Structure formats: C-alpha cells, structure tokens
Amino acid sequence: MQPRTQLSVVADLMPIASNAFLVALPFEPEPEPGQFVMLSFDDGRLDPFLPRPFSVFDWEEKMLTLLVKVVGRGTAIMGNLKQGATLRITGPLGNSFPDYEGRVVFVGGGIGIAPLYYAAKRSQAGCKSFILGFCTAEQSYLTEEFSQIAPTVLVSDDGSLGEKMFPHEKLDTLIAAGDRPDLIISCGPEPLMRATHEVAKRHGVRDIVSLEARMGCGIGACLGCRLDLPGGSVLVCKEGPVFEGSFFEEKK
Ligand SMILES: Cc1cc2nc3c(=O)[nH]c(=O)nc-3n(C[C@H](O)[C@H](O)[C@H](O)COP(=O)(O)OP(=O)(O)OC[C@H]3O[C@@H](n4cnc5c(N)ncnc54)[C@H](O)[C@@H]3O)c2cc1C
Numbered sequence: 001m002q003p004r005t006q007l008s009v010v011a012d013l014m015p016i017a018s019n020a021f022l023v024a025l026p027f028e029p030e031p032e033p034g035q036f037v038m039l040s041f042d043d044g045r046l047d048p049f050l051p052r053p054f055s056v057f058d059w060e061e062k063m064l065t066l067l068v069k070v071v072g073r074g075t076a077i078m079g080n081l082k083q084g085a086t087l088r089i090t091g092p093l094g095n096s097f098p099d100y101e102g103r104v105v106f107v108g109g110g111i112g113i114a115p116l117y118y119a120a121k122r123s124q125a126g127c128k129s130f131i132l133g134f135c136t137a138e139q140s141y142l143t144e145e146f147s148q149i150a151p152t153v154l155v156s157d158d159g160s161l162g163e164k165m166f167p168h169e170k171l172d173t174l175i176a177a178g179d180r181p182d183l184i185i186s187c188g189p190e191p192l193m194r195a196t197h198e199v200a201k202r203h204g205v206r207d208i209v210s211l212e213a214r215m216g217c218g219i220g221a222c223l224g225c226r227l228d229l230p231g232g233s234v235l236v237c238k239e240g241p242v243f244e245g246s247f248f249e250e251k252k
C-alpha cells in the first residue's frame, strides 16, 4: 500500500499521565501492526519544521490513535492541541510485525509500549501476553487497557508497580520457570531491547524489535534515520522499524 499524505482533524485528545496523551485522528488506509506515521502541523508554523514519527497505537473504524510522550517542542505543541485542530499525516509507513500462531510475549518499556497494543490486538497468536515496565506507578499508563487485550505482567524500576525489576528480567524468570514463548516482540529504550535479545538468545527463542531513530522524511529520502548496528547499516524508516533482534549481533 502506497503511503499518502492527508490532512486530518483531531477528533479527541486525552491526557493519560502528566507527560503523555492519546490523540485520535480519522485516518485511512488501515495500517499494519508495527507501522508508523509522520505527523506535522498544518498551521504554517516553521518550528518544528520536520514531521515527527509515531507508532500506530490503535486503529479502529477508520480512527487512528497515537500514544504520545511529551519530550520536546513538537510533542509539547501536540499535547496542547484542541479538538478540531488539523494535522498533516503521512503513512502508513515502514514494515510490520510478523504474525504468528504460537505463543507470543510482547515486552515493552515506557513509551515503547505504543506499538504493542495494536500488535497484540491484531495478532492471531494462540497465546499472547504482555510484560510492561515503567519507571514508577505514577509514570505508568493504560495498564487496564492492555490487560483487556491479553494477560499483563507489570514491573517497575522502583517497585511501586508490580515487582521491582526490568521487563527483560521478568521475561527471563518466566522462561526459566517454564513459560517459554515461541516469539518475543520488544519495544522500548534500546538497552531494554538489547537485554531482551540477550535473554531470547540464551533461551533459544526468536525475538523481534522495533527500533527508533531521529527521522526527517520517513520515506528513505533524507538518510537521517541511518543506524549502524553490528548486524549492518540500516535506514530505520525504509527497512524497519521492525527488525530481527539478531541485528544487535555481529554478522557471522
Ligand atoms: C518509528 C518511530 C516510532 C515512534 N513512535 C512513537 C510513539 O508511538 N510515541 C511517542 O511518544 N514517540 C514515538 N517516537 C519518538 C518520537 O518521534 C519523538 O519523541 C518525537 O519526534 C520528539 O519530537 P519533539 O519535537 O517533541 O522532540 P525534539 O525537540 O525533536 O527532541 C526532544 C528530545 O527527544 C529526543 N528524541 C527525539 N526523537 C527521538 C527519537 N526518535 N528517538 C530517541 N530520542 C528522540 C531528542 O534527542 C531530544 O533529546 C517514535 C519514533 C520513531 C522513529
């Protein structure tokens, strides 16, 4: 499906934490799980000039929902938009998570949980579950919504939500206790995805990661999203954002 650029009017914007919100926008065509869109403002402003990438958090009845964490100028302006504001959206872009019929565990950290909701919701996996990690209970969000899609284990850095551990550590203990998935899909800070890959490798389980990079165009034209990983040099927008976890390793 060719990505296209369209104008879309904000249908809803809902804060879900002090620094995160959900934004709903009419959007077609139906995206695949793991894909992303490039968003920019349509009010003539030059700052921020470049569009910003966001994962598909959900898509239902032609309504796209994005989960956004405020980290800088663009996301702060977005968070202050009102219903009826117009945004420019290009997408859907990038590749998608593979579908899988076996046991799949989705491992997410912080805002990295964004692409996992739609991925699990759309997945045909016979058995699926989430392991989600946040810094603190106060900085967590949407845990109820995730648990309505699949059984959800929560962990936090300070122990205020679930056990005090990182998501990959929980994954490790669950697999060691016999709860072995056929596929692990992870998204979050790069150290979490690397550590998750190490756990997957140790237990002989395939893992898929969704990588992030600063993006200028989202369509392979500016080369701004090039990542040099041990497994090779990649353009995240064009060849990703979904990669085998083995990209974190040297090619043999
Ligand atoms: C494929 C993809 C999917 C993404 N999905 C989501 C999502 O679903 N929800 C969400 O909240 N964010 C997502 N992001 C990150 C989001 O694009 C950035 O947070 C956003 O562009 C920041 O814009 P800004 O103008 O607010 O920040 P800026 O003012 O541009 O930057 C503020 C700070 O954030 C850092 N930063 C900006 N972009 C990135 C990035 N891509 N990776 C790491 N650090 C960055 C900058 O280095 C700087 O420190 C995704 C990024 C990619 C590449």
Ligand code: FES
Pocket: 214, 215, 216, 217, 218, 219, 220, 221, 222, 223, 224, 225, 226, 235, 236, 237, 238
């Ligand atoms: S963002 Fe321009 S090439 Fe990837």
